[in-house]
Amino acid sequence: GENVEQHPSTLSVQEGDSAVIKCTYSDSASNYFPWYKQELGKRPQLIIDIRSNVGEKKDQRIAVTLNKTAKHFSLHITETQPEDSAVYFCAASRAGTALIFGKGTTLSVSS
Amino acid sequence: EADIYQTPRYLVIGTGKKITLECSQTMGHDKMYWYQQDPGMELHLIHYSYGVNSTEKGDLSSESTVSRIRTEHFPLTLESARPSHTSQYLCASSESKRGGTLAKNIQYFGAGTRLSVL
Numbered sequence: 582g583e584n585v586e587q588h589p590s591t592l593s594v595q596e597g598d599s600a601v602i603k604c605t606y607s608d609s610a611s612n613y614f615p616w617y618k619q620e621l622g623k624r625p626q627l628i629i630d631i632r633s634n635v636g637e638k639k640d641q642r643i644a645v646t647l648n649k650t651a652k653h654f655s656l657h658i659t660e661t662q663p664e665d666s667a668v669y670f671c672a673a674s675r676a677g678t679a680l681i682f683g684k685g686t687t688l689s690v691s692s
Numbered sequence: 693e694a695d696i697y698q699t700p701r702y703l704v705i706g707t708g709k710k711i712t713l714e715c716s717q718t719m720g721h722d723k724m725y726w727y728q729q730d731p732g733m734e735l736h737l738i739h740y741s742y743g744v745n746s747t748e749k750g751d752l753s754s755e756s757t758v759s760r761i762r763t764e765h766f767p768l769t770l771e772s773a774r775p776s777h778t779s780q781y782l783c784a785s786s787e788s789k790r791g792g793t794l795a796k797n798i799q800y801f802g803a804g805t806r807l808s809v810l
Binding site: 621626630674679687 | 723725732733734735737740742750751782797798799800801802803804
C-alpha cells in the first residue's frame with residue numbers, strides 16, 4: 582500500500598521568511614496530492630492540491646510542486662505570517678481511494 | 693449548510709462501556725472515513741466506506757466497528773472502551789471529482805469527538 586513520508590516534523594521561521602515542507606510517496610500509481618492545514622483545536626482543512634498531470638500550482642502565498650519521477654512533492658509558503666502557524670499534513674492517493682497522510686509538520690512563525 | 697456533523701464533541705466514560713460515535717454528512721458524498729488522531733499528531737485511518745453496505749478497515753488496527761446503512765450516516769462503535777482508546781476521532785467524507793483516472797478525492801473533515809476513557 583501507499584506510504585507517505587513527511588519532513589521536517591517541526592519547522593520554526595521568522596515572520597516574512599519562506600517555509601518548505603517536503604513529502605515522498607511510495608505508490609507510483611498515486612495521482613492526487615493534497616495539503617491540509619490544522620490549526621490548534623480545529624479540523625484539518627484543504628489548502629491546496631495538485632494532480633499528477635501538473636508539475637506546479639500556486640495560490641497566493643502558497644505553492645505546491647510535484648516531481649513524479651522522484652515521487653516527491655513539496656509545499657512552499659512565502660512571506661510567512663503568524664497565522665500560518667499550524668500543523669500541515671501532506672497526503673497521497675490513487676483516483677477514488679482513501680487519502681494516506683504524512684505524519685505532519687508543526688510550523689511555528691514568530692513575529 | 694452542507695457540513696459533516698459529529699456527536700458528541702466530548703465524551704468521558706468508564707472502562708468497559710459500549711459507545712457509539714455519530715457522524716452524519718449533508719454534503720451528498722458517497723465516501724466516508726474515520727481517523728484517529730492524538731492532538732496535533734498523525735492522522736491514522738481506521739475505517740472507510742465507499743458506499744452503502746461497504747466498509748473496510750484502514751491501516752491502523754482498531755477494536756472499533758462501523759456500519760453504513762444510509763449514505764449520510766457512518767457511526768463508529770466501541771464494544772468495550774479501554775484507556776488506550778483515549779484520543780480524538782475525526783470523521784471525513786469525499787466525492788471523487790470528475791476527471792477519470794485523474795479524479796480528485798477531496799476530503800472534508802468533521803470537528804471531531806474527543807474521547808477520554810477512565
